Amino acid sequence: MESVVFSEIIDLDTIEITELFDVLYDYFCENFVDKKTYLNSNIYINPKSNQKDDGKELVFWHLTTRETKIQKKVGNRWIVEKERLPDYRRSERLVWIKKIIENHAIDEVKMFYHQETNVTKDIRLYLWLKDYDFVVILQKLGKSSSYLVTSFYVDREGKRQEYQKRYKNYNSKKDVKLIGCEWF
Numbered sequence: 001m002e003s004v005v006f007s008e009i010i011d012l013d014t015i016e017i018t019e020l021f022d023v024l025y026d027y028f029c030e031n032f033v034d035k036k037t038y039l040n041s042n043i044y045i046n047p048k049s050n051q052k053d054d055g056k057e058l059v060f061w062h063l064t065t066r067e068t069k070i071q072k073k074v075g076n077r078w079i080v081e082k083e084r085l086p087d088y089r090r091s092e093r094l095v096w097i098k099k100i101i102e103n104h105a106i107d108e109v110k111m112f113y114h115q116e117t118n119v120t121k122d123i124r125l126y127l128w129l130k131d132y133d134f135v136v137i138l139q140k141l142g143k144s145s146s147y148l149v150t151s152f153y154v155d156r157e158g159k160r161q162e163y164q165k166r167y168k169n170y171n172s173k174k175d176v177k178l179i180g181c182e183w184f
Contacts, residue, residue, distance in 0.1 A: 006099075006108075006132050009092040021056070021064065024091055028060045031098040032148070039101050039125075039138065040184040044145040062150040064091045089153035093134055097151050100127050100136050108132075110163075112170035115177050123181045124149060128163050135163065140183055 015023050031037060032047040039045060051058045066087035069080050104111055110128040115121055125146070127136040133154040138146045154160055169175055 006093075006096055006129065006134075008095070010095060012088055012092050020086065020091075024064050024094055025056050025060060027094050028057070028063065031095070033057070037098050037101055039104065039146065042144060043140075043183060045101060045138070046141060046145050046147045048147055059148045059150070063094055063097065063148065066090065066152070087152070089155065090151065093151070093153060096129070096134060097136055097148070100129060100134070101138075110167050112167045113178050113181050114166045114170065115175075123178065125183065126163070126166065128167065130163070130167075133160070146183070 010024070010027065012020070028047075032045060033049060037045040047057050048059060049057055053061060061084055064087065065084035068083050068085050070083055071078050071080055073079075100109055103109065104127050108129055108131060110126075110130045112126050112128070113123050114126055115123045122139060125138045125140070127138070129135070134151065135154060136151040137149040139149050140146045154163065170178055173179065
């Protein structure tokens with residue numbers, strides 16, 4: 001039986017490159033702006049429509065592009081600049097995100113919490129579609145809302161191993177920082 005979560009991807013070959021982000025944005029709006037999306041039927045996924053860049057929610061860019069470091073020569077020295085470029089593997093799976101969130105309890109989705117190493121030490125919820133190398137990361141906002149941090153196609157073995165380690169760590173219940181951290 002084919003799972004509802006990953007039954008199809010967006011065929012990017014049929015989209016003109018100049019229209020790529022507008023077409024993808026229509027998918028994003030359909031799933032997160034025009035209609036509300038909920039985790040566990042009661043935790044609203046806030047698209048943070050008040051935070052935009054180039055007329056689109058900031059998270060949209062995190063769901064469709066990938067940060068790339070580019071070395072440029074300025075005068076007689078090299079500098080590194082960060083730039084977000086289209087990520088086709090991530091973009092074609094944009095339609096999976098809502099399905100993964102709404103179907104987080106199915107066997108294909110490996111759900112775990114992880115404490116980040118960022119300044120605020122956020123505990124985030126990971127919804128990992130392990131067999132299809134795709135992950136959705138959510139951050140809690142309040143009692144009944146959260147937001148999408150990002151989602152992406154896992155294309156490196158090191159990342160797969162890292163997520164497997166995090167998944168095992170959470171499920172072992174040995175990490176005291178994660179005890180009782182669940183949202184539902």
